[in-house]
Amino acid sequence: DRQDPRYIPFSLADQGRRATDPLVQALATLLALPQSRLAVSDLLDLLEVPALRRRFGVSEDELPRLQRWLRGANIRWGLHAAQRASLDLPDRPEATTQHTWRFGLRRMLLGYAVGQDAQAWRGIEPFDEIGGLDAALLGPLAQLLDTLDRTWRQLREPATVADWCVRLRTLLADFLAPEDSHDAFTRLQLETALDQWREVCDEAGLTEPLPLSIVGEHWLSRLDE
Numbered sequence: 001d002r003q004d005p006r007y008i009p010f011s012l013a014d015q016g017r018r019a020t021d022p023l024v025q026a027l028a029t030l031l032a033l034p035q036s037r038l039a040v041s042d043l044l045d046l047l048e049v050p051a052l053r054r055r056f057g058v059s060e061d062e063l064p065r066l067q068r069w070l071r072g073a074n075i076r077w078g079l080h081a082a083q084r085a086s087l088d089l090p091d092r093p094e095a096t097t098q099h100t101w102r103f104g105l106r107r108m109l110l111g112y113a114v115g116q117d118a119q120a121w122r123g124i125e126p127f128d129e130i131g132g133l134d135a136a137l138l139g140p141l142a143q144l145l146d147t148l149d150r151t152w153r154q155l156r157e158p159a160t161v162a163d164w165c166v167r168l169r170t171l172l173a174d175f176l177a178p179e180d181s182h183d184a185f186t187r188l189q190l191e192t193a194l195d196q197w198r199e200v201c202d203e204a205g206l207t208e209p210l211p212l213s214i215v216g217e218h219w220l221s222r223l224d225e
Helices: 022-031 040-047 050-056 060-072 081-085 101-114 132-155 161-175 181-204 212-224
Strands: none
Touching: 022 040, 022 050, 022 161, 022 181, 022 212, 040 050, 040 060, 050 132, 050 161, 060 132, 101 132, 132 161, 161 181, 161 212, 181 212
């Protein structure tokens, strides 16, 4: 405590925003989607960010329930089979739709639709622990997974500077709804960095398509400055 005679004043220097700001950490996770396994822990980490929870209408006290569902539906990693295949991992039996997010969501939706003690339908075993008003949480989860899928497909393809600016602004709008002045200021800084980057590229006459690895790293590094 500052009133304690043993108090030592200190501060931490040279800490980049990616190491200290949850919103920027979430953005870094989203920009890494093309190379990510998207394990359960990755998505739960995203949902720890207030601005992202607010965007999808998930409250903090709903996270434990959602975590139980994900564990019960036996989700492991990968959005779907196509996303798993894009990682060029060694062929293994589980490199299919089994235990992906799409697989788990279908189990949860089917379980809610048919109730308890129902039989498998088209190879999908229903997860029947979801019912009543709690089932409303499936809506935000499905919306989040759809948005992640759409973002994954967009980020994989190289694009011009102008197209990247549109994509990254869309990413901010799709995933983040700042709920305090700090997050709002961070988002403003990100948008300003995009404007400045586009101006510099226009002056340099840069027209060739660029990969995400270059664009994303440059964008986030502006905040570290």
